[in-house]
Amino acid sequence: MLVFQTEVLSEDLCLSGEIAVHLQISTTGTDADFFVKLIDVYPDTAQNHPHQPNRRVLMSGYEQMVRSEIMRARFRNSFEKPEPLVPNQVTMIRFQLQDVLHTFKKGHRLMIHVQSTAFPLFDRNPQKFVPNIFEANAEDFIKATHRLYHSPGEASFMEILRLE
Secondary structure: EEEEEEOOOOOEEEEEEEEEEEEEEOOOOOEEEEEEEEEEEEOOOOOOOOOOOOOOOOOOOEEEEEEEEEEEEEHHHOOOOOOOOOOOEEEEEEEEEEEEEEEEEOOOOOEEEEEEOOOOOOOOOOOOOOOOOOOHHHHHOOOOOOOEEOOOOOOOEEEOOOOO
């Protein structure tokens, strides 16, 4: 998992609109999953709410998931016609998270997680392109190395597309 985090916010930051994810990736395999989360990180000084029913959840440093989505790379160009990745070739993966209307409060941080699995929430990807993942055999599941690029010309980023 890769974690990106802002400095402590000096003022409220309100995000509203569609969230577009643009990942420049490569992998040693021929398929991969990319799970992206937008998170509101509460300050270490955050107090628990007096009416909070579960006292085991502490608000100090709490990471509230605001939005998330997974994209199976085989479907990057079409859900009807899946296609394999070319091993070690930089490839753009674009997808959208659900719309957002959230205010990150002053003193909080904005965090983004990019990870290659969300098991058991989503099934495991064999990292190898197979016609039907649900019929994959044990030998289809291989080890793969994924890379996320963030250099000029190959930048990965997230953008908020404002609703009009």
